[in-house]
Amino acid sequence: MSAPPDHPPALPLDLSGRVVFVAGGGSAGPGWSIGRAACVTYARLGASVCVADRDAASAEETTALIHAEGGTAATLVGDVADAADVQRLFAEARERFGGAIDVLHHNVGIGKTGGPLETSTEDFDRIHSVNVNSLLLACQQVLPAMVERGRGSIIAISSIAGMRYLGYPHLAYGVTKAAVTHFTRMVAQQYAGQGVRANTVVPGLIDTPRIATTVAKMFSDTSLDEARAARARQVPMGRMGTAWDVAHACAFLASDAAAYVTGTELVVDGGITGKFV
Ligand SMILES: NC(=O)c1ccc[n+]([C@@H]2O[C@H](COP(=O)([O-])OP(=O)(O)OC[C@H]3O[C@@H](n4cnc5c(N)ncnc54)[C@H](O)[C@@H]3O)[C@@H](O)[C@H]2O)c1
Numbered sequence: 313m314s315a316p317p318d319h320p321p322a323l324p325l326d327l328s329g330r331v332v333f334v335a336g337g338g339s340a341g342p343g344w345s346i347g348r349a350a351c352v353t354y355a356r357l358g359a360s361v362c363v364a365d366r367d368a369a370s371a372e373e374t375t376a377l378i379h380a381e382g383g384t385a386a387t388l389v390g391d392v393a394d395a396a397d398v399q400r401l402f403a404e405a406r407e408r409f410g411g412a413i414d415v416l417h418h419n420v421g422i423g424k425t426g427g428p429l430e431t432s433t434e435d436f437d438r439i440h441s442v443n444v445n446s447l448l449l450a451c452q453q454v455l456p457a458m459v460e461r462g463r464g465s466i467i468a469i470s471s472i473a474g475m476r477y478l479g480y481p482h483l484a485y486g487v488t489k490a491a492v493t494h495f496t497r498m499v500a501q502q503y504a505g506q507g508v509r510a511n512t513v514v515p516g517l518i519d520t521p522r523i524a525t526t527v528a529k530m531f532s533d534t535s536l537d538e539a540r541a542a543r544a545r546q547v548p549m550g551r552m553g554t555a556w557d558v559a560h561a562c563a564f565l566a567s568d569a570a571a572y573v574t575g576t577e578l579v580v581d582g583g584i585t586g587k588f589v
Contacts, residue, residue, distance in 0.1 A: 316571070323567075323568060323569045324569075325357050325563050325564065325567045325569055326357060326358060326567060326568070327354055327357040327358045327359035327414075327415070327563075327566060327567060328357075328358035328359075329358070330358070330359045330360070330414040330415060330566075331359065331360050331362065331405070331409045331411065331412070331413050331414050331415070332351075332354045332359045332360070332361050332362065332413070332414065332415040332416075332417060332566065333362040333364060333402070333405055333413045333415070333416050333417065333450075333454070334347055334350060334351050334354070334361060334362065334363055334364060334417045334419055335364050335392040335416070335417070335418050335419055335420050335446060335450055336364070336365055336392065336418075336419035336420035336421070337350075337351045337361070337362075337363035337364055337365050337371055337374050337419065338363070338365035338367045338369075338370030338371040338373070338374060339370050339373070339374070339520070339521055339522075340370075340520070340521050340522035340525060341521030341522065341524060341525070342521060343520070343521045344520065344521075344554070344555040344556070345520045345521060345522060345555055346419060346469060346515065346518060346520060346555045346558045346559065347365075347374070347417075347419040347420075348373075348374045348377070348555065349554075349555035349556050349558070349559035350417055350419065350555075350558070350559040350562050350563075351363050351374045351375075351377075351378060351385065352374070352377055352378055352381070352383075352559070353556070353559040353560065353562070353563050354415070354417075354562075354563065354566065355378040355381065355383030355384060355385055356381065356383065357563060357566075357567070359384075359414075359415070359566075360384040360385070360386075360409045361375075361378060361383070361384065361385040361386075362385070362386055362388055362401075362404075362405040362408070362409070362413075363375050363378075363385055363386065363387050363388065364388040364389075364390065364392060364401050364405075365387075365388075365389065366389065366390060366391045366392070368387070368389040371387045371388070371389060372387045374387075375387045386404075386405070386408045386409070388401045388404050388405060388408075392420055392442075392446040392449070392450065393420075393441045393442045393445055393446045393449070395449055398446070398449040398450060398453060399453070402450075402453040402454070411457075412454075412457035412458065412460075412461060412464075413453070413454045413457065413458075413464070414458075414463070414464060414465065415464070415465045415466075415467065415566045416450055416451070416454045416464075416465075416466045416467065417467045417469075417562060417566070418446070418447050418450055418466070418467065418468040418469060418492075419469050420442055420443065420446055421442070421443055421469060421471065421485075421489070422438075422439055422442045422443065422485075423439060423443075423473075423482055423484060423485025423488075423526060424439060424482075424484060424485070425480060425481060425482050425485075425526070425527065425529075425530060426481055426482075426483060426484075427481035427483050428483060430481070431483050431484050435484060436484050439484040439485065439488055440484070440488050440491075443485075443488035443489065443491070443492060444488050444491045444492060444495065447468055447492060447495055447496075448495070451466065451499060454466070455499075455503065455508065458503075458506075458507070458508045459503065459506045459507075459508060461507075462506065462507035463507045463508070464507065464508040464509070465508075465509045465510075465511075465565060465566050465570070466496065466499060466500075466508065466509070466510040466511070467510075467511055467512075467513060467562050467565050467566060468492050468493070468495070468496045468510070468511075468512045468513070469492075469512075469513050469515065469558075469562075470489045470490075470492045470493045470496075470512045470513070470514045470515075470577070471485070471486075471489040471514065471515060472514055472515070472516045472517075472579065472581050472584065472585050473485055473486040473489050474486055474487075474488075474489030474490035474491075474492065474493055474514070475490070475493075475514065475585060476585055479530075479546075480527075480530040482527070492512065493512045493514070493577060496510045496511065496512045496575075497510075497512075497575050500574045500575030500576075501575055504574055504575065509565075509570065509571075509573065509574040510574060510575065511565045511570070511573060511574060511575070511576050511577070511578060512576075512577045512578070513558060513561050513562055513565065513577075513578050513580060514577050514578065514579040514580065514581070515553060515558045515580050515581065516547065516552075516553055516579070516580060516581025516582055516584045516585065517543045517544075517546065517547055517552045517553065517581070517582075517584065518552060518553040518554070518555060518557070518558060519540065519543075519552040519553065519554060519555075520555055523539075523540075523543075524536050527539075527543075528540070531543055540552065546584060547581070547582040547583065547584050548582060548583035548584060548586070548587055549582035549583055550582075551582065552582075553580060553581065553582055557580055558580050561578050561580045564578075565578060
């Protein structure tokens with residue numbers, strides 16, 4: 313692969329003409345999930361965005377937000393952990409935007425609080441299927457064309473729960489997020505010479521609608537506001553991250569500004585993984 317010129321001009325983030333597939337582009341509740349903010353960000357940078365989600369109404373809301381800003385997007389409905397659905401979703405994406413996928417943003421993630429005694433093998437398999445098998449299925453769809461064209465970016469969303477114990481048991485989630493990170497490192501190494509980059513974005517404590525239904529109860533039995541405040545207090549920056557904080561990191565990795573970045577983890581956590589207590 314050729315090196316860039318000696319004195320290249322500053323590179324704006326630009327995804328014009330690129331097709332981005334976001335697996336999990338809806339939101340667990342009203343407001344801005346990471347996938348939704350990422351979809352809107354990609355579209356603002358000129359990409360055509362495939363908003364894939366098993367929740368049709370939520371995906372459609374993301375697509376409508378993009379259309380309202382004059383962007384290009386299509387809603388694709390299906391289960392990204394189901395092999396037949398995945399095949400259909402990517403076929404629809406290629407048909408819709410006429411060609412290959414330039415950027416795979418693997419966003420889906422589910423969990424269940426509890427340690428080994430509270431986690432059944434059925435729960436473990438289900439969480440692994442959604443968090444990890446789906447990444448395998450999606451890579452099988454995008455890699456052949458990325459290799460053929462000599463370019464592509466795979467962005468997997470992991471979690472700091474895959475690097476650290478966050479103060480409460482969340483075993484299946486943490487283990488599968490660690491798997492997502494290492495899966496991505498391995499793909500990056502295998503395909504580095506063929507123009508395909510693969511990186512993980514590792515969000516910290518992010519204030520998305522999902523936390524109301526999942527981890528909030530680990531921080532307060534009584535109120536969501538109290539749980540949000542307790543979460544924010546843990547972070548050196550004094551606040552939880554927003555979905556946009558994560559989306560902007562993804563935009564960098566999707567773009568040619570990250571042309572020499574592969575096989576790495578971009579931690580977006582307000583400093584929390586660097587601190588002792
Ligand atoms: N919110 C946080 O604090 C936080 C922190 C670290 C990492 N993350 C990770 O970031 C990602 C997004 O988090 P979020 O809080 O925005 O979550 P979210 O639940 O709002 O968004 C995930 C979307 O994926 C969809 N989805 C789930 N399973 C699916 C399946 N099998 N097929 C198709 N669609 C499916 C959901 O319907 C939802 O719209 C997840 O991977 C999560 O683990 C979140």
